[in-house]
Each structure stands twice: as C-alpha cells, then as structure tokens.
Amino acid sequence: MIAANSLPYDWEDELVTLPGVPPGPRALVAENDPRLRNQIVSLLAAEGLFVTEVMTSKELLQAATSSVSRLTEPFNLIVADLPMPDGGGIETLDLVRKAGCQGPAIVITCSIDATGSAELVRLHAEHLTKPFANESLRVLASRVRTAYDAARDLDACRH
DSSP, rough: OGGGGSSSSOOSOOOOOTTTBOOEEEEEEEEEOOHHHHHHHHHHHHHOOOOEESSSHHHHHHHHHHHHTTTOOOEEEEEEEETTSSSSSSSHHHHHHHHHHOOEEEEEEEEHHHHHHHHHHTTEEEEEEEEEEEEHHHHHHHHHHHHHHHHHHHHHHHH
8 A cells, every 4th residue: 555645645634534544546456466566556656546456356356345345435446457367357357346346447468359358348447458658557547536536526515
C-alpha cells in the first residue's frame, strides 16, 4: 500500500470514512512480476490512487470480493495481468464482476485473440498489450482520478 504522504495530492482536508482505508480513489493491481508490478504501482500512485497489490488471480478475487462483501470502500480501478500463473484469466475478471466489483478494469496481456477481446468488451475492461507504453496506463488512471474527483465534488454539492 502506498502511503498518503507520498502522493502529490493533499488529503489532509478530507476525512477517512473507514478505519484503515485512506480517502481517495483505490486501485487493485494483480501482477506476478515484481518489476512490472512496481512500475504499475508507481504510475498509479503518481496519478493519486492508493494501491493494493496482489500476485495471483486467487488473491485478486479475494481482495475484490472482500471490498464488496465487507462494505468497505470499493476499488475504483482494477489492473490485472491475465492469465496469471495460478491459472486465472478472463474468467477471474468475470467472477470479480459477478461479485459486484464494477469499477473500471485494465487487463495487461501478452496477446489477445478476437474472442478474448469480445469478452473484455462484455466485462467493460480495457486492455494493454505487453510491452505497453507507460503513457497508456497513465491516461487510463488519470480518467479514473478525474471521475473520482467529479463524483466527490458532486457529492459535496448535495450536502
């Protein structure tokens, strides 16, 4: 998890609504390659997202479903390397969606066929093909940050 004080955004004026959950948009990153995972985490943190890291599709499913079932702050973005060594692929993302985690998703893969692309469209997921440009991930993360800020501002106007 990335500490709030390492981010460019000043969170001190905001309240933490749940113990142990930082305010702001949250990302779940599932990547088994430590070097690539660190790269992704750094990019997302630079865009102001708080990141939870996992290494397997089983951990991805557990983290995503736990955020829904415990009524904690949901993940605003899921970034997953699919397939993972423990066998999870697009079907893992399908299970995450069925569990109620509906935020934006980005699938990182070495290759994808037409069937896989169609499945990702059905699951409302973007995909990046390895190797991917950092800017591609940064743009997608920036959209999540912008949507989160707009929702927060709208909520503030209602109160």
